[in-house]
Every structure is written in C-alpha cells, then in structure tokens.
Amino acid sequence: MKNKVLCLGAALMLLTVSCKEDKTTTTTADGKEVAAVYEGKELSDEYDAKIDEIVGKMTIEEKVGMLHGYSMFTNQGTERLGIPEVHMADGPLGVREEIERMSWAPAGRTDDFATYYPAGAGLSATWNPEMAHTFGKSIGEEARARGKDVLLAPAFNIIRTPLGGRTYEYMTEDPFLNKTLIVPYVTGVQEQDVAACIKHYAANNQETNRGTLDVLMDERTLREIYLPAFQASVTEAHAYSVMGAYNKFRGEYLCENPYMLQNILRDEWGFKGIVISDWDAVHSTKKALEAGTDLEMGTNKPSFDEFYFAKPLLAAVKAGTVTEAEVDKHVKRTLKLLFNLKAMGTAKDRAKGSISTEAHFKDAYNIASESVVLLKNNENLLPLKTDGVKSIAVIGANATAKHAQGGFGAGVKTKREVTPLEALTAKLPKSVTINYAEGYKTEFKPKKEMKFGEVTQEAKETVNELDPKMVADAVAAAKKSDVAILFVGSNRNYETEASDRKDLSLPFGQEKLIAAVKAANPKTIVVFVAGAPFDINTIEKEHSTIVWSWYNGSEGGNALADILLGKVNPSGKLPWTMPKKLSDSPAHATNSFPGGVTAEYKEGLLVGYRWFDTKNIEPLYPFGYGLSYTTFELNNAKADKKEYNADDTIKMTVVVKNTGKADGKEVVQLYSSKADSKVSRAAKELKGFAKTMVKAGSSETVTIAVPVKELAYYDVTSKKWTVEPGKYIFKIGNSSRNIKGEVTISIK
Numbered sequence: 031m032k033n034k035v036l037c038l039g040a041a042l043m044l045l046t047v048s049c050k051e052d053k054t055t056t057t058t059a060d061g062k063e064v065a066a067v068y069e070g071k072e073l074s075d076e077y078d079a080k081i082d083e084i085v086g087k088m089t090i091e092e093k094v095g096m097l098h099g100y101s102m103f104t105n106q107g108t109e110r111l112g113i114p115e116v117h118m119a120d121g122p123l124g125v126r127e128e129i130e131r132m133s134w135a136p137a138g139r140t141d142d143f144a145t146y147y148p149a150g151a152g153l154s155a156t157w158n159p160e161m162a163h164t165f166g167k168s169i170g171e172e173a174r175a176r177g178k179d180v181l182l183a184p185a186f187n188i189i190r191t192p193l194g195g196r197t198y199e200y201m202t203e204d205p206f207l208n209k210t211l212i213v214p215y216v217t218g219v220q221e222q223d224v225a226a227c228i229k230h231y232a233a234n235n236q237e238t239n240r241g242t243l244d245v246l247m248d249e250r251t252l253r254e255i256y257l258p259a260f261q262a263s264v265t266e267a268h269a270y271s272v273m274g275a276y277n278k279f280r281g282e283y284l285c286e287n288p289y290m291l292q293n294i295l296r297d298e299w300g301f302k303g304i305v306i307s308d309w310d311a312v313h314s315t316k317k318a319l320e321a322g323t324d325l326e327m328g329t330n331k332p333s334f335d336e337f338y339f340a341k342p343l344l345a346a347v348k349a350g351t352v353t354e355a356e357v358d359k360h361v362k363r364t365l366k367l368l369f370n371l372k373a374m375g376t377a378k379d380r381a382k383g384s385i386s387t388e389a390h391f392k393d394a395y396n397i398a399s400e401s402v403v404l405l406k407n408n409e410n411l412l413p414l415k416t417d418g419v420k421s422i423a424v425i426g427a428n429a430t431a432k433h434a435q436g437g438f439g440a441g442v443k444t445k446r447e448v449t450p451l452e453a454l455t456a457k458l459p460k461s462v463t464i465n466y467a468e469g470y471k472t473e474f475k476p477k478k479e480m481k482f483g484e485v486t487q488e489a490k491e492t493v494n495e496l497d498p499k500m501v502a503d504a505v506a507a508a509k510k511s512d513v514a515i516l517f518v519g520s521n522r523n524y525e526t527e528a529s530d531r532k533d534l535s536l537p538f539g540q541e542k543l544i545a546a547v548k549a550a551n552p553k554t555i556v557v558f559v560a561g562a563p564f565d566i567n568t569i570e571k572e573h574s575t576i577v578w579s580w581y582n583g584s585e586g587g588n589a590l591a592d593i594l595l596g597k598v599n600p601s602g603k604l605p606w607t608m609p610k611k612l613s614d615s616p617a618h619a620t621n622s623f624p625g626g627v628t629a630e631y632k633e634g635l636l637v638g639y640r641w642f643d644t645k646n647i648e649p650l651y652p653f654g655y656g657l658s659y660t661t662f663e664l665n666n667a668k669a670d671k672k673e674y675n676a677d678d679t680i681k682m683t684v685v686v687k688n689t690g691k692a693d694g695k696e697v698v699q700l701y702s703s704k705a706d707s708k709v710s711r712a713a714k715e716l717k718g719f720a721k722t723m724v725k726a727g728s729s730e731t732v733t734i735a736v737p738v739k740e741l742a743y744y745d746v747t748s749k750k751w752t753v754e755p756g757k758y759i760f761k762i763g764n765s766s767r768n769i770k771g772e773v774t775i776s777i778k
C-alpha cells in the first residue's frame with residue numbers, strides 16, 4: 031500500500047525532497063536515493079462487478095439517499111444490502127468531537143476525545159515531509175478509532191492574503207512547499223483505511239463573501255499556483271475524496287463547475303473518488319450532479335429531504351430530466367470508495383486505529399517542536415540560561431490560553447493541551463520562581479449574533495483598551511524578575527473560518543503591554559502564538575528576541591518550552607511572507623482583495639514571496655526564514671551536470687556547515703529563476719528543499735533532486751506543461767531573501 035520512508039539506520043536522515051516524475055523522493059546524506067516515498071494506493075476497480083450487482087438491487091430512493099446528507103456528517107446507508115452510512119469528520123486539527131445527528135450541538139459523549147494536532151501553518155513551518163506523513167498517519171488512526179470513513183482534511187488553499195481567516199488552518203503561500211507536504215499527509219491518512227477529503231477545491235482563498243464570490247484568474251495562475259497541491263494529491267497520493275468549495279470560479283459554483291470537476295479533476299488527473307460538497311455549497315440539482323458532485327452535505331435546509339440531491343433529485347429522475355444512469359454513476363463511485371476502505375459489511379482486516387494515545391501525543395509534540403520559528407535573537411537571550419536565574423515573569427493571555435477550540439469551524443475536544451505556563455512550570459528548575467501575570471484580556475465588542483454561513487469581513491471587533499490594573503501587575507512581575515517572557519499574539523476566536531481579519535494590527539492592546547513590560551525589564555522575550563502574519567514592526571524594532579509559535583496542538587506548550595530552554599534547537603521556517611505593511615502584499619497592492627461580486631486575482635502568478643522578490647519589496651520577514659541557536663554556512667553548491675534533457679533529474683549538492691556550538695537542523699532551499707524566459711515568471715520559484723541535522727562543527731552534504739519537469743510552465747496555447755530550453759539559475763539559500771550561492775545549468 032505504501033512505500034515508507036526508510037531511515038536505514040542512518041544517523042542522519044536528509045529529507046531531500048522534490049517531485050520526481052510526479053513523486054516525492056528522499057535521499058540520504060551521501061546523495062543516494064533510499065526510497066520513492068509517499069505514493070498512495072489508487073482506488074481499485076476489483077469490486078466493480080459486485081458494485082453493479084448491488085446497484086441493480088437498489089431502489090431509486092435508496093440510491094438518492096446515498097447522495098445527500100442524512101445527518102450532519104453522514105449520508106444514508108442501505109442496511110438490507112449491507113451498505114453502511116459514510117461517516118465523515120472534520121478535520122484539520124484533529125478528529126472533531128461528535129455532534130448531534132440533526133444539529134450542531136455537541137452529542138455529549140465521553141468517547142470522543144482526540145489528540146489536538148498542530149494547525150496547518152505549524153505543520154508547514156516544519157518544512158518536513160516526514161512530519162507531514164506522521165501527521166496524516168496519526169490523525170488517520172484517530173479517525174479510524176472513531177469509526178470514520180472520511181476525514182475532512184487536509185485543508186490547503188494557498189495563502190493569498192495574510193488577512194484570510196483560515197490562514198492558520200491552511201499551509202503556505204507556495205505551491206511547491208504545499209504539495210511536498212500534502213502528498214505525504216494524504217498518503218498517511220489513507221494508509222489507515224480512511225479517505226482524506228482534500229479541501230477546498232479550489233480557489234477558496236478568502237472567507238469574505240465566500241458563499242457567492244466569483245473568483246477570476248488566468249489559466250497559468252490557476253495551474254501553477256492554486257492547483258499543484260490538489261493535482262499532486264490526486265495523481266501521487268490518490269486522494270479518495272475532494273471537497274467542492276463554496277465560491278464560484280469563472281462564473282460557476284465550484285460544486286457545479288464542469289471545467290473544474292470533470293475536465294481537470296477527472297479527465298486530466300484521473301480522479302476516481304468522490305466529490306463531497308462543502309457544507310451548503312450545492313446550489314442546484316441537475317447541474318451540480320451532472321458537473322460531478324457526488325455527495326451533497328450541509329445544514330441549511332429544514333430537513334435533509336429538502337437537499338438538492340434529495341427530494342428534488344427524485345423528482346428530476348421521475349420527470350426524466352436526470353437519468354437514473356446518472357444517479358447510478360455517483361452511487362457506484364461511493365460504493366467503490368466504501369469497498370476500498372473495507373467498510374462494506376463483508377470486509378475484513380480494516381485498520382482499527384487508536385486515539386489519544388501517548389504515541390499520538392508524541393507525534394503532535396514532534397511536529398510542534400520542528401515548527402517554532404526563531405525570528406530574532408540578537409542578544410542571545412535564548413536559549414534561556416537558568417543558571418543564576420532566580421525568577422522569570424511569564425506574562426500574557428497566551429501563556430495559559432488553549433486553542434483546540436474557538437471561533438467558527440472545526441475544533442477538537444481533547445484531554446490534553448499543555449499551555450506554555452504549565453510546561454515552563456514543570457520544566458524550570460524548582461529554584462526558579464515564576465511570576466505570572468495575564469497582562470491583557472481577549473475580549474470582543476458586542477456584535478449582532480452571527481448565523482452559521484453568514485460571512486463578513488468585519489465580524490469581530492476587539493476591545494483594545496488595556497486594563498490598567500492588569501498592566502500594573504504585568505509590569506510589577508517583569509520588574510521583580512530576572513527575565514520576562516511575553517506570550518502574546520492571537521487566538522482562534524480572532525483568526526477563524528467565516529471571516530477575514532480587517533487589518534494586520536495586533537488585537538487586545540498588546541503592543542502597549544509589550545512596550546510597558548520591555549520598559550520594566552529590558553530582558554524581555556516576546557513569543558507570539560498565532561497562525562497568520564501580524565503587524566509586528568514596532569516589536570521587531572524594539573526587541574532583541576522574538577519567537578513565533580502556532581496553534582500547536584496538545585503538546586504545543588511542551589514543545590515551546592523545550593525550545594525556550596534549549597532542549598530543542600528551533601528549526602521552523604516561515605511558510606509565508608510577513609509583510610512590513612499590508613499594502614505591500616500582492617492582493618492588496620493590486621487592490622484586488624476582497625473584491626465584491628467577483629475577485630480578480632490581479633497579481634496573477636506573483637503570490638507571496640514571488641511578488642516581494644520580483645518587485646523588490648522588502649518584507650519584514652521573508653518566506654522560508656527562521657533562525658537557529660547555531661549558525662550555518664551553505665557552501666559549494668554544485669549541479670551533477672551542466673546540461674540536461676527534459677526527462678532528466680538535476681541533482682544539486684550543497685555543503686551545510688554548522689559553524690556554531692549547538693547541533694541543529696537547517697532547511698536548504700532551492701529557488702529557480704529564468705531571466706530570458708519568453709513567458710513572464712517570478713524572480714524566484716521554490717523547486718526543492720532539504721531539512722538536515724548537522725552536528726556542531728560538522729558539515730553535511732545535502733542532495734536536492736529537481737526533475738527538469740519541475741521547471742515547466744503551463745502553456746495556455748498547447749494546454750501543456752512545457753519546459754523552456756536554455757539557461758536556468760538556481761539560487762540556494764535559507765530563505766527566499768538570504769541567497770548564499772548560485773548555480774547555472776542549461777536545458778536542451
């Protein structure tokens with residue numbers, strides 16, 4: 031079913047990741063390819079005859095029952111034929127708690143606790159495909175233990191604007207990093223006999239007006255930026271289900287869009303699974319069904335019978351406007367999925383899974399501990415030296431906040447979420463006194479009640495006035511302590527599905543609090559817990575030590591504390607650009623966010639760092655950026671040849687030298703650039719990366735394999751991926767802006 035990553039007992043595992051003939055590959059330190067990894071198993075056709083037989087016995091009512099929601103997270107089964115309901119669950123942060131069959135109210139069960147995993151932004155900040163595979167496998171086991179057939183994850187729409195409400199939940203602004211992590215994730219989930227539901231297909235990059243917005247972009251931008259991770263999930267990981275998004279694309283809703291659902295997804299990519307609508311994303315019966323949506327899910331109608339794919343579908347078949355053969359097609363796809371998942375009555379050996387185990391908490395810890403990004407450490411306040419330290423002030427709501435739940439959308443009911451304060455209390459020597467102060471409250475101004483599905487950009491206004499007593503307590507705690515650590519940032523009520531932020535400002539008056547604490551104790555470390563970029567210019571200017579963490583799962587506090595105390599050396603890298611100001615960001619510079627009836631993606635291909643680097647706009651922190659407690663040099667970048675054919679794979683080697691005193695992991699990043707291209711291209715495009723552990727004082731050679739195919743652009747005339755011959759420059763660095771070497775190669 032899978033080709034697993036082989037560590038082969040190597041002391042050092044170099045994940046050299048690229049896309050080889052559409053497959054992710056891994057190589058060892060000496061450049062040997064150890065395994066073709068993360069190749070999913072295609073849905074098998076072996077049950078087709080059986081499926082035909084079953085469908086032959088089904089009434090039209092039974093067939094139609096399979097194609098629409100029959101409870102909040104299932105369709106209808108047909109017991110007499112051994113067809114179970116398809117059991118679905120969110121979602122990206124862990125398997126969601128059980129809710130009532132007919133309402134969003136919690137079911138109040140005691141067996142639906144789950145591990146809370148780092149949200150997407152944290153996972154992508156690891157830049158580690160092995161972690162993504164661990165994530166998928168671990169959450170897949172939990173989904174099985176909860177009896178699920180489909181996990182409504184991963185969610186990985188491209189981060190087009192830093193304001194996007196789901197930035198924390200999605201992965202990155204870069205299509206290559208996106209697909210390189212999503213393929214192992216999907217593979218990991220599906221190894222557990224659970225279908226991943228990749229979402230939200232596609233071009234669902236904002237929450238504002240998501241239910242009506244018509245997204246317009248040129249074809250190259252669609253193919254080169256917004257689709258690659260969906261494509262690789264289907265062609266490499268063989269994702270078994272796809273979620274049709276809320277919005278429209280080029281005039282048609284995604285759940286009734288033949289170009290996206292039939293031409294691209296099925297005809298071009300060979301998708302054999304089922305298309306599940308986002309909740310309430312279907313707007314028609316005949317059009318949606320015939321375009322390729324297989325299962326209508328949602329909640330907006332008074333009863334499930336009213337769904338477009340329920341009574342209206344029955345009526346359409348009876349009236350002859352939709353054929354029964356059309357209905358059969360969708361029923362058969364769903365049965366194929368159930369057979370392949372070993373979910374049909376007679377199947378044996380289905381994975382049983384496990385949930386909330388220590389092993390899963392460890393998975394969550396490992397991912398979190400590779401995700402934390404050290405933004406600044408000028409006076410080397412970090413790692414915290416506890417020798418001679420008698421007291422530490424721990425200040426800020428995020429020292430004690432829990433983020434497994436909050437805001438709109440899926441959360442996790444978990445028995446464990448270790449906060450930073452709990453972790454520091456457990457890990458600091460007993461001789462160190464912790465002086466805790468909350469510092470600020472996370473309050474919102476009263477607003478009109480929002481209904482599910484109602485989406486506005488101005489949904490939440492925060493209370494930004496600080497409570498003077500709380501500030502005084504924080505200042506007092508900082509003053510009497512040797513060091514102060516501020517845990518600030520955001521939370522999941524502020525960053526949430528169903529609304530975008532209106533600006534980048536730090537909410538809840540935090541900037542003033544941070545300044546007051548710094549004035550009270552110059553040895554102040556600022557730790558952000560957030561999933562999206564914020565305006566931290568002032569803090570950047572005034573503070574020597576800044577750390578960035580995420581909604582980082584059950585073990586997020588432990589991972590963060592281990593980083594602060596130096597047990598773990600930070601190795602996370604930003605998966606998006608942190609702009610100096612919002613208007614520098616492409617969607618805002620081109621005044622094309624949030625749009626109105628339509629949103630035209632005017633920046634085209636120049637999303638994220640592609641825009642900043644092409645237009646020479648300096649970001650606050652670039653894409654791919656992150657420091658370590660040690661220092662690295664990248665030397666001797668070399669390609670294995672000077673000239674390549676279109677089918678070759680370029681093998682680039684780089685020597686990574688750890689020039690500091692601590693062992694650490696560095697992410698070598700390879701960006702391509704083509705100056706004399708006949709088509710417009712970004713100044714730099716990520717084409718490969720490798721995360722490697724290097725011991726203090728040692729050097730390691732990293733090999734990054736880039737199939738020449740990866741250099742192709744999408745030719746809109748021939749409708750083909752095309753590799754332009756000629757010279758390409760590879761820029762090697764540890765962020766999109768810190769380039770340490772260049773290698774020029776040519777393609778015949």
Ligand code: BGC
Nearest residue numbers: 120121182229308309439440
């Ligand atoms: C979200 C989906 C989610 C679904 C079910 C929708 O609002 O967009 O990501 O899977 O709800 O909870």
